[in-house]
Each structure stands twice: as C-alpha cells, then as structure tokens.
Amino acid sequence: METDSKVKLTSLSSKGGCGCKIGPADLGQVIRSLPPAEPNPNLLVGLDTSDDAGVYQLNDDLAIVQTVDFFTPIVDDPYSFGQIAAANAISDIYAMGGTPLTALNIVAFPITTLDKTILADIMRGAADKAKEAGITIVGGHSIDDKEPKFGMAVTGIVRPDRVRTNAGAQTGDNLILTKPIGVGIMTTAIKKEQLQPEEIARITEIMATLNKTAAECMADYPVHACTDVTGFGLLGHALEMAKGSNAVIAISSEDVPVLPRARELASLGFVPGGTKNNYSHIQSDVTFPDSMDQIDQWILCDAVTSGGLLISLGEQHAEALLTDLKAAGVEAAIIGEVTSEGAGHIIVI
Template identity: 75%
Template sequence: MKQSSSIRLTSLSSKGGCGCKIGPADLEEVIRKLPVASTDPNLLVGLDTSDDAGVYRLTDDLAIVQTLDFFTPIVDDPYSFGQVAAANAISDIYAMGGKPITALNIVAFPISTLDKEILTDILRGAADKLKEAGATLVGGHSIDDKEPKFGLAVTGVVHPSKVRTNAGAKAGDKLILTKPIGVGILTSSLKKGLLSEEEISNVTKVMTTLNKTAAETMSSYEVHACTDVTGFGLLGHASEMAKGSNVGLRIQKENVPILNRVRELAEQGVIPGGTKNNFAHLEGDVTFPNGMDQIDQWILCDAVTSGGLLISIASEEAENLLKDLKMNGVDAHLIGEVTAEESGHVVVE
C-alpha cells in the first residue's frame, strides 16, 4: 500500500541515519590512499586543499566549476527538501566565485512504496531553486532504493583569474560569515518532533536561501579566500582554510550567529553524530578558551546543511563588504580574523 504525501520524510532514513557527509577523519583516510593527484596544468583546483568544488580551465578566459552533493531528507516537506538539496549543491559554485549554469538531478527513491507525488514535489522544489539561481536542469539519473535520497551535480563557469579558493587567506584579514549556524542540531530536533511549525519554517528558510546574493555582493571585492560552511561545521571548514592558506584563524565565539533554541536543544542531548565526529576530528587543530563548556564547543562544530559563506578579506575592506552584504539582505557577521601565528590552527576566543 502506498503511503500518502503526508508521510514524515525524515523518518525514512534507515536506522535513523542523518544523511550527513562521511566524517572528516574517515574521508581523509580513504582519500590519502588514492593515486597522486593529477598533474594536468589545466586542473586549477583539485583535491589538494579540501576545497568546495573542482575547477578546470578550458581556455585562458574560461574555467568550469564542478560539484556534487546529495543526502537523505532533513525536512518533512518534499518540496522544501528539494529546495534545500538544490541550494546546498549550488552553494559550492558560489563559494568558488563561479556562476551556476547547469545541473543534473541525482535520485534514489522507493518508487513502489511511496507516492510518486512526493518525488514530483522534491524535483519541483529543486527546479524552482535552480531557476532562482539562473541554472538549467539538463538531466539526471534515478534508482529505485529503499530510502529516499536526492541531490544535484552542478556545473558553473568562472574566469580562471577570479577563482576563489579556501587557500588564499592572508594574515590581517577579517572573517565574515553569511548565515547563522546550528542547523544540524535543529534538523535533528525536527526529526524528534521538538520544533514548532514556526521554528521548522525558520530553519528551512535558512537552508533554502541561496548564497547567490552574498556571492554577487563579494564579487566586486578582492576576497582572498572563501568556503561554504556545510557538513564539517564552522570550525571544520575554518580549519581547512587555515591549513590550506598556511595561516592561523581566530574566531570570536560571541560574534558567531547561532539560530534560536540551538543551545537549549543541545543541552537536552540533541547533538548529531556528524557534529560529534567533527569535534573529534579537530582535536589538536582547534584551541578553545578555558571555561568554554562542551555544548558550546559542539555548537561551533555543528554539521550544517546549506550554510553560509566564510569569507576572508583584507581588514580595510571588511567593513564595507559587511555593510553591503547587510544592505542586500544577507545576515552577515564579522566573526574573526586571520593571523600569521599558529599556522594551520584555529583559536576560539
């Protein structure tokens, strides 16, 4: 018997799985056993610095940016799930300074047990978000699977000289974050039925908001480094930036925007497995202040879906960029700075 479209999508992950990325420690162990990275001179960004997407130069004036992302449902509404998945995948293109142009759907769906309208709504949500981004759906691939999964492979374009990576931060830069964190804790709380409809709507709005406006706003600035904050959490992606750039990062905890009720729900024990994996992986790479409790440390490592951009920009440009981002409706905050000390390390203050 088919289930109706009122089914809670988040309850369909096998064994309560979160659909999170494979943990950074496990992923690192797998990747380091792969063959040496390509020496193709046209590969501008590959696996070397754990960046958000690959960049390949086609001509002196044109490079393509390629990325792929998919996961199990993290919200119950199929249309919203499609939007979240699309916004999350497209975000990697924006982080690299690119413009998304095409996308391919990746679908796993229990077609014989779930109403086909659910899949229609997922695809419709993604299509509407692609339209908002100005990208064109060109196809995709689907399989019949016991649990639904959805995502996209996205291709963008960028001028080779305007590629933004996570490896260019410079001492003296300021750090700007364009979305609040705590999404992982809230979506895990959603699965447990702990959120109100208003709270579900609020966290969904954060996840479905494209980083398009933030990317377009920073395009007129000389941004030194950029990454989007997703599955490895704020500190995980900050650590990758510090290591890739051979600099130290200092983050002021009090300046980091955190969604409502995140602390309260975390105190109730709602901490995603991905968040704890992120925290464990960062041991030795992050210094927390004396007196900061475990809850606050976990929140800063919270596994995010469709998070904001972490931008490293010269100190003298930071205030103007921050002002322009806010003027354009981006919830941006100045959260830290880049230092020449403690290369590859993140210090939370």
C-alpha cells in the first residue's frame, strides 16, 4: 500500500491537465441519439437546453435545482482537490440563481493502493467547502477504482420566477466575468512541475473560491442570463448563451482577465486536449480578428475548472453590479456585450 500522503495525485490521472468534461461535440452527438424526454409542465429547465442544472417546479413559490459534477485530481494536495471539486459542483446552483442546500459525495478511489488518509483529506476539504456554502452533506456513493475521482451531486432551491438561464441575453446587455481564465493551461503546467509553489497556491485559491459572493451580488440586479464558465471554456459557454438567446455576442479580448503566465505556458505547449477540443467545436461559430494568433485563441477556449460566472444584464446596471462585485472582493470585469439578435455567434474584438 502507498503510505505517503504526499503522493502526486495528478500523476494518477490518465487524462491529466484540467480534468475536463467530455468535449461538447462528442457529448452533443450522444445526447442527440437519445429519445426525447416526455413533456413535463413542472420541468422548467431540462435536457433540451445547454444550461448548468435542471430545475423542477414543486409549487408556485418553490423549485428545486439539481446538478452533478466530478473529475480526476488537478492539484496534488488532497484537501485542496476536495475543496475545488466541491466548489466546482456547487457552482451550477449559483449560476441558476439558486441557493444550494444538500450534497451527495461521489467517490472513486484506489482504496487498496493509496493511503486512506488521502481520501479522508479529499472528503474533509469538500466538507469544509460545503460548510462554507451552507450545505449539508447527506450521503454519497463510492467505488474502488484505479484512478481517483471526486465530486458532488448538489440540490438547491430557487423561486420559479427567479431562475437564471443562459438563454435570456438581450441586445445591449453587457457581459461580466467573475474569475480569470487560463486555469486549464495552469493545471496542465502543475502536472508537468512548471509552476512555483506560490503560483500553485494562487491557482488553487481561484478554483476553490465559491461563486456564492458573486451570486449574492447578482441577486440584487435584473440579470437576463447567467452561466458558469467551466469545461467548455469562456467562448464555449458564451456561445451556448448566444445560441440560447438567439443573439450575437462580442467579446473584447483585451478586457478578459487571464492568469499570469498562461500565455507563456501555452506557447511552451502546456495546452490541454480539452482546450483544443473546445476550439475545434466553436471555431465555425466564432469570428476571430486576423491579428489574433493561435495561442490567444486557445486561451479564450481554455477548459476551466471551477470558473467564474458569466452574467448578462443591461448596460445601465452593469457598472453598478461590477462595483458591488469588486467591493465584495470578486475579481470581476466587463468583457463584452450583446450586439444584436442573430443565429448565435461570437465576435472576438
């Protein structure tokens, strides 16, 4: 049995890098092959959209929000991995305008070959993050697997008339992003031992930060659409918003907050496969400036773990929300606007 609790967790992942989702093209092909779900008037948000979570109405005043997410280790510290996995899973509830209430742990772990204290530390990190979110962990499920994986199924509540989806962006809206991008590139560099301890601490802090504060600030404003930026990257999730809203979105590349050294590391080859898959999936629906090189295009598609919220709201409210977010300690920026109605397209400027 491995008894060193400092074992490099990222080296145990066959996929490595960002621990990202199945690519959007492959996933879309699978979903399209499934029979359509039976209509249900209580299902407010389901499989027919690309939203972050499902929403089921219980009565006139209450709906439940359900989501699930898990992945392989993207940092080596077990406690930090548990925190990141929990923050990432909870994020979908915040993106839908909901309040998270309960969670179930999802565990896959090589229990006969790794020290059990590693799993205990992962679960302790998740429990502490759940406590911070006000969530009660009510159980879970575990399997013995050769590759560690951890995540959560999370349930929350929301008023039916307060549900935020990614399909309501309106012409004239500004887009606010609440965390920097470049996470996938940085975590790939972690696996290749290319980051300094202080850089690892910084990227870990970003991924482990809940979107709770951002969601609480957003709740006071007439937000038209919201999603969180995760495995499909900034442009992938912005494109889902554009298509769901039948809109054209312009992204100002110079205003997008990018983690320090992300471009340097990408130019050295630390670009995860998930990021390249994202780019291949969206490139026909995105117009890039002729002057933008491949590296910068990949960064805008970088596969994110536990990213920020992408919020669409009227220009007259955007600056006030941005001020509130920054005052609350959120690393937010206005990064673009909804320019017109359309068939769903992104223009990078």
